[in-house]
Amino acid sequence: MTSDATKTSVELPLDYYHQNFCQVLSVVQQRYGDLLSEYELGFLQKFYSASKNAQCLYVRLSGRSKSLFRLSKIQYSEIPNLSHAAIELDNLELISLSADLEIEEMLPLFTKPELIELLGISNGSKFKRSDLDAYILEQRSILTLTRLKNADTIVAVLQEEHLPTFRLCFFGNLYQDLTEFVLRDLAVYRFESYSLDTTSRQFESRKQLEQHLRFYACSMLCDETVAEGSESIVALSKALPTPLAHDYSLIRRVSRLRNRLARDLERQQHDELALNLYEKSNYPPSRERRARIYMATGKIEQSFSLCHEILQAPVDEAEAVFAQQFSQRHAKRHNKPWDPIVTTVPEVRHLELEKDRSVELDTANHLARDGTCFYVENSLFSSVLGLAIWPAIFAPVQGAFSHPFQHRPDDFYDADFKARRKDYIDDALMLQRNEPTIFKQKLLKTYTTKQGTANPLVHWQAIDETLLKKALEQIPVAHWQLVFERLLADLRNNRNGLPDLIYFPDDGGYELVEVKGPGDRLQNNQKRWMQFFHSHGIPHWVAQVSWKVEPENV
DNA sequence: ACCTTTCACCCAACC
DNA sequence: GTTTCACCCG
DNA sequence: GGTTGGGTGAAACGGGTGAAA
Ligand SMILES: [Mn+2]
Ligand SMILES: [Mn+2]
Numbered sequence: 001m002t003s004d005a006t007k008t009s010v011e012l013p014l015d016y017y018h019q020n021f022c023q024v025l026s027v028v029q030q031r032y033g034d035l036l037s038e039y040e041l042g043f044l045q046k047f048y049s050a051s052k053n054a055q056c057l058y059v060r061l062s063g064r065s066k067s068l069f070r071l072s073k074i075q076y077s078e079i080p081n082l083s084h085a086a087i088e089l090d091n092l093e094l095i096s097l098s099a100d101l102e103i104e105e106m107l108p109l110f111t112k113p114e115l116i117e118l119l120g121i122s123n124g125s126k127f128k129r130s131d132l133d134a135y136i137l138e139q140r141s142i143l144t145l146t147r148l149k150n151a152d153t154i155v156a157v158l159q160e161e162h163l164p165t166f167r168l169c170f171f172g173n174l175y176q177d178l179t180e181f182v183l184r185d186l187a188v189y190r191f192e193s194y195s196l197d198t199t200s201r202q203f204e205s206r207k208q209l210e211q212h213l214r215f216y217a218c219s220m221l222c223d224e225t226v227a228e229g230s231e232s233i234v235a236l237s238k239a240l241p242t243p244l245a246h247d248y249s250l251i252r253r254v255s256r257l258r259n260r261l262a263r264d265l266e267r268q269q270h271d272e273l274a275l276n277l278y279e280k281s282n283y284p285p286s287r288e289r290r291a292r293i294y295m296a297t298g299k300i301e302q303s304f305s306l307c308h309e310i311l312q313a314p315v316d317e318a319e320a321v322f323a324q325q326f327s328q329r330h331a332k333r334h335n336k337p338w339d340p341i342v343t344t345v346p347e348v349r350h351l352e353l354e355k356d357r358s359v360e361l362d363t364a365n366h367l368a369r370d371g372t373c374f375y376v377e378n379s380l381f382s383s384v385l386g387l388a389i390w391p392a393i394f395a396p397v398q399g400a401f402s403h404p405f406q407h408r409p410d411d412f413y414d415a416d417f418k419a420r421r422k423d424y425i426d427d428a429l430m431l432q433r434n435e436p437t438i439f440k441q442k443l444l445k446t447y448t449t450k451q452g453t454a455n456p457l458v459h460w461q462a463i464d465e466t467l468l469k470k471a472l473e474q475i476p477v478a479h480w481q482l483v484f485e486r487l488l489a490d491l492r493n494n495r496n497g498l499p500d501l502i503y504f505p506d507d508g509g510y511e512l513v514e515v516k517g518p519g520d521r522l523q524n525n526q527k528r529w530m531q532f533f534h535s536h537g538i539p540h541w542v543a544q545v546s547w548k549v550e551p552e553n554v
Numbered sequence: 555a556c557c558t559t560t561c562a563c564c565c566a567a568c569c
Numbered sequence: 570g571t572t573t574c575a576c577c578c579g
Numbered sequence: 580g581g582t583t584g585g586g587t588g589a590a591a592c593g594g595g596t597g598a599a600a
Contacts, residue, residue: 012579065576111598129599175557179592182579188592219557253557292584329583359562378560407555454555496560520562521582 020181028169054088071153099156180405194394211241255283347541359517371505379462386457392424408456474510497525512540
């Protein structure tokens with residue numbers, strides 16, 4: 001096996017997690033020191049005043065999902081004198097070795113056999129774990145708590161509540177954590193070595209920082225709140241932060257959460273409450289949902305006028321398509337005048353295939369009899385664009401890069417992403433028009449040298465050199481450029497919906513094929529791409545697959 | 555790139 | 570004994 | 580039968596381990 005070589009090729013230092021943790025603290029202290037609360041600053045003081053050994057223990061424990069541990073069960077080979085370190089942390093009040101705990105908190109720290117032994121529960125092994133816990137709690141015995149406490153020293157990690165603040169400041173989000181460091185160092189993730197913008201900050205005030213923290217708190221409550229019913233949902237919606245006017249990313253996420261909550265109010269038949277909430281959201285599909293609710297509840301005029309409003313200033317193409325089609329469909333029923341728009345239906349070819357793997361792969365296999373076929377979905381055009389405009393993606397634009405673990409520049413989905421990198425992008429596109437051969441060489445070179453490096457447009461696992469070469473050879477430059485323009489016009493919404501397959505017939509040329517199995521149909525984003533292909537003469541069709549019936553019927 | 559994204563698949567209601 | 574799952578790890 | 584809306588689930592680093600069933 002060669003795995004031995006790959007395993008040992010990257011060796012992390014013994015204290016890797018401590019280094020990473022300190023790196024985060026130090027960057028945050030430097031960049032955001034003025035926004036930290038006295039408690040967070042106090043935490044830094046305490047942490048730094050501990051010995052390295054004790055710091056390591058704290059980092060280890062704070063990185064785990066629970067906050068309570070049994071001292072005897074904690075073991076890290078690189079931390080000697082564990083109980084010594086624990087006492088040191090206890091003195092600093094970074095952990096507590098004498099926390100006042102309830103039985104409920106203690107029980108999960110012991111295994112089933114341990115509980116049976118310690119509490120002397122006869123035939124306890126017949127219980128399911130959850131029933132055993134319930135049984136012990138039911139007893140309400142004073143002895144239980146003391147027996148458990150005597151069994152082991154319990155470690156309660158303190159001051160952990162500050163860590164999300166540090167993570168948020170460092171990463172700009174709460175879904176990334178210290179494993180980013182490890183995965184990068186193990187070369188599981190590769191990041192471009194872009195230059196960090198140290199002049200601008202994502203958070204300019206304590207207020208803004210707390211708005212983001214509050215948003216995460218709300219969004220974590222979302223699931224259980226929805227289950228509780230309409231009052232809780234409305235209460236949560238009122239607890240949402242009001243983002244600053246320029247904080248577009250938070251505005252968007254708060255709007256999305258509003259949409260989510262409003263959708264659940266709809267499900268619970270609270271149309272009025274849902275409408276109120278949708279009105280406070282400026283992100284699709286809030287207006288679509290409102291138009292649907294109006295129509296469904298007989299407020300015909302309001303529905304039509306909202307559709308009109310959407311068409312005056314659609315937030316995105318999907319919203320416009322909805323307003324047009326929804327109005328068109330309902331205009332007939334309500335005798336309203338409406339200019340119909342003729343939509344073209346893509347060519348459909350019917351195929352009857354043997355079911356083997358997936359409908360896409362089976363179709364690709366079928367087409368490969370007279371050519372070459374790749375299952376690319378959204379990967380091909382996006383990846384080629386990403387390779388072509390590599391320098392644009394990682395250009396040192398104001399506010400684009402704030403930490404080394406970004407899969408994309410912070411402004412990637414902003415409307416002015418293209419404008420702010422106009423020269424880079426124009427250069428790349430012009431090269432493709434004027435010097436297509438050099439363009440191809442350069443692109444293939446980027447493919448090789450940047451292999452695996454995170455780029456929001458490049459799907460490394462879905463492309464290979466054979467595909468790239470074939471595609472660059474068979475797809476005309478004009479077609480590439482048309483697709484690139486559409487992608488760049490709305491990176492968020494146009495990066496999906498591309499056809500499943502690209503087929504290169506032996507006779508030359510290429511065809512984009514969307515595969516549909518029995519019971520499947522074109523999605524809206526797929527229709528929009530097909531409409532686009534139609535109006536620009538880009539070859540495309542839909543493979544409508546049905547399965548050959550097996551001789552022995554099921 | 556997980557606070558998600560994206561797609562196929564499945565079911566129900568409507569004409 | 571076996572499988573499954575959540576968690577932790579590098 | 581053809582349309583439409585809506586809901587669900589999988590899969591996103593890979594491997595080891597202890598607890599539960
Ligand atoms: Mn597909
Ligand atoms: Mn398909």
